Amino acid sequence: MDKFKQNIAPYLFIAPAIIVLLLFAILPILIAFGISFTDMNLLGLADWANINFIGFDNFARLFQDKAFIQAIGNTFYYVIIGVPLAVLASFLVALALSYVSNWLSSVFRVVFYMPSITNIVAIAVVWGFLYNKEYGLFNYMLSLINVDAISWLDNPAIAKLSLIMLAVWKSTGVSMLIFLAALQSIPKSYYEAADIDGANGWQKLINITLPSMSFATFFVIVTTLIGWLQFFEEPFVMTEGGPLGSTTSMALFIYQEGFQYSEFGYGAAASFVLFIIIILVTVLQFKLRKSEDKS
Amino acid sequence: MHQKLGYNRIIVNTLLFIGGLIIALPFVWMILSSFKTDREVLNIPPTLLPEHFTFQNFIDLFVNMNFGTYLVNTLVIVFFSMFGLLLNTMAGYGFGKFKFRGREPLFILVLLTMMIPGQVTMIPTYLILNELGLTNTMTGIVLPGLISAFNIFLIRQFMSTIPDGLLEAARLDGAGEFYIFFRLILPLSKPILAIQIILTFIGAWNSFLWPLIVANDESLYTLSIGLALLQDQNVTNYGLQMAGATFMVVPILIIFIIFQKYIIEGFNVSGIKE
Numbered sequence: 188m189d190k191f192k193q194n195i196a197p198y199l200f201i202a203p204a205i206i207v208l209l210l211f212a213i214l215p216i217l218i219a220f221g222i223s224f225t226d227m228n229l230l231g232l233a234d235w236a237n238i239n240f241i242g243f244d245n246f247a248r249l250f251q252d253k254a255f256i257q258a259i260g261n262t263f264y265y266v267i268i269g270v271p272l273a274v275l276a277s278f279l280v281a282l283a284l285s286y287v288s289n290w291l292s293s294v295f296r297v298v299f300y301m302p303s304i305t306n307i308v309a310i311a312v313v314w315g316f317l318y319n320k321e322y323g324l325f326n327y328m329l330s331l332i333n334v335d336a337i338s339w340l341d342n343p344a345i346a347k348l349s350l351i352m353l354a355v356w357k358s359t360g361v362s363m364l365i366f367l368a369a370l371q372s373i374p375k376s377y378y379e380a381a382d383i384d385g386a387n388g389w390q391k392l393i394n395i396t397l398p399s400m401s402f403a404t405f406f407v408i409v410t411t412l413i414g415w416l417q418f419f420e421e422p423f424v425m426t427e428g429g430p431l432g433s434t435t436s437m438a439l440f441i442y443q444e445g446f447q448y449s450e451f452g453y454g455a456a457a458s459f460v461l462f463i464i465i466i467l468v469t470v471l472q473f474k475l476r477k478s479e480d481k482s
Numbered sequence: 483m484h485q486k487l488g489y490n491r492i493i494v495n496t497l498l499f500i501g502g503l504i505i506a507l508p509f510v511w512m513i514l515s516s517f518k519t520d521r522e523v524l525n526i527p528p529t530l531l532p533e534h535f536t537f538q539n540f541i542d543l544f545v546n547m548n549f550g551t552y553l554v555n556t557l558v559i560v561f562f563s564m565f566g567l568l569l570n571t572m573a574g575y576g577f578g579k580f581k582f583r584g585r586e587p588l589f590i591l592v593l594l595t596m597m598i599p600g601q602v603t604m605i606p607t608y609l610i611l612n613e614l615g616l617t618n619t620m621t622g623i624v625l626p627g628l629i630s631a632f633n634i635f636l637i638r639q640f641m642s643t644i645p646d647g648l649l650e651a652a653r654l655d656g657a658g659e660f661y662i663f664f665r666l667i668l669p670l671s672k673p674i675l676a677i678q679i680i681l682t683f684i685g686a687w688n689s690f691l692w693p694l695i696v697a698n699d700e701s702l703y704t705l706s707i708g709l710a711l712l713q714d715q716n717v718t719n720y721g722l723q724m725a726g727a728t729f730m731v732v733p734i735l736i737i738f739i740i741f742q743k744y745i746i747e748g749f750n751v752s753g754i755k756e
Binding site: 217299307313388423462 | 570631739
């Protein structure tokens with residue numbers, strides 16, 4: 188009897204978690220795959236008889252949909268500008284923190300991490316105020332140095348950059364901590380040896396610090412890239428994808444199709460396109476890293 | 483040489499201060515503006531400190547808006563997320579401290595769920611909740627986010643550091659499996675649970691998108707949805723908007739500052755080693 192109890196005990200411990208994951212993580216991906224080949228919408232939600240299998244029509248339609256093409260373009264724009272900025276900013280902050288005294292370092296760590304734990308709506312409210320064309324602090328500060336007011340969120344070209352600036356501000360903290368942990372794990376003896384050889388600060392950075400951090404850098408780049416490919420919250424709360432769809436990301440497009448137009452099948456198809464892009468980009472990065480390791 | 487090092491240090495310190503100022507500026511501006519009257523907040527040039535210090539904006543949140551309801555709903559979500567954390571801990575313990583048939587494939591299944599982007603599961607999860615009749619209910623809001631594969635993974639890593647002998651001894655003494663879990667394992671897991679409780683609290687307090695999708699009635703809105711609503715309804719009343727934002731953000735900042743040591747050290751524990 189006791190033996191039996193001990194045998195089923197582990198299943199009892201994991202069962203609740205496994206059941207919830209099956210229901211809300213595994214099952215959804217199967218459903219998403221299924222409905223991406225159908226015209227599931229509000230009618231289908233009311234009565235399953237209204238759902239028709241339409242093969243690859245959704246996917247064919249997606250690549251003729253100007254809004255979706257624009258969303259892909261915007262997403263790549265975010266990734267190409269945002270990822271290098273975000274990685275570089277967090278690396279520089281971590282590097283600077285490793286130079287200053289322990290006390291200052293711990294104070295600034297808290298300051299730089301604060302935006303990561305701040306609610307996105309609160310951020311949107313505060314930044315919406317800062318970005319406001321007439322009453323915003325940013326334009327007031329620009330007026331002090333005689334620069335004309337900028338329409339931060341109303342001009343299609345500038346709005347994308349405003350969102351990137353906001354996202355970099357928000358995301359620096361997490362990557363900074365990873366870089367900092369990696370920096371602190373570099374043995375001091377490496378630097379002492381370099382000092383004896385008369386290396387200057389720049390040489391130490393290039394020859395010791397950067398190579399020792401290659402794994403952390405790789406990790407940060409992969410996770411940052413995945414995060415930016417899924418760029419969603421900032422355009423969702425700040426611009427709702429506007430003006431004229433100029434800030435709509437793929438993730439926002441999926442949300443809008445699913446929950447504003449109730450085109451569940453079409454939205455699911457778009458989500459699979461995003462998923463495949465994420466997988467391709469991630470696999471590519473692992474391949475690149477492997478070939479780097481070999482050389 | 484020594485002098486050059488001194489210059490470098492000054493430059494690094496200055497850059498850090500400027501960077502820190504840029505990061506902190508939105509927070510400072512939010513808090514200062516929340517105590518200004520709705521006229522003063524639109525002043526050009528803007529005032530730095532409030533001229534007529536007022537709590538009116540905060541009072542309005544609760545009198546004119548339903549921030550009381552939103553606060554209660556948010557706390558309910560926080561409560562259930564802690565229950566979810568308990569389930570995560572149980573699963574982490576199950577995977578970390580037992581050998582059983584199917585352990586490997588099930589654990590891989592858990593890890594796989596981490597790789598699925600939220601956008602893919604968002605629409606079908608809504609359809610499932612709809613089928614279960616759980617849309618527009620508190621259950622529907624909390625259930626899909628109850629389990630975090632990443633937390634299970636972290637907790638399992640921690641559990642494997644607890645010696646097996648301890649469990650064997652307790653079993654020989656005739657302790658039941660759940661007694662062992664609650665009386666022995668949970669107290670031993672304080673270091674990892676401390677971090678998880680704080681992070682779970684922050685996550686639940688900030689939860690926005692899923693409540694927004696599932697809740698139709700205002701009576702189910704969370705603070706963040708309430709704040710978004712406030713922004714829509716009071717477009718130019720920035721004092722009130724800033725008060726709402728302050729009310730959401732400051733409690734989290736206080737908790738974070740008190741416990742930051744654990745969170746930041748937690749990163750080193752689970753952090754990246756070559």
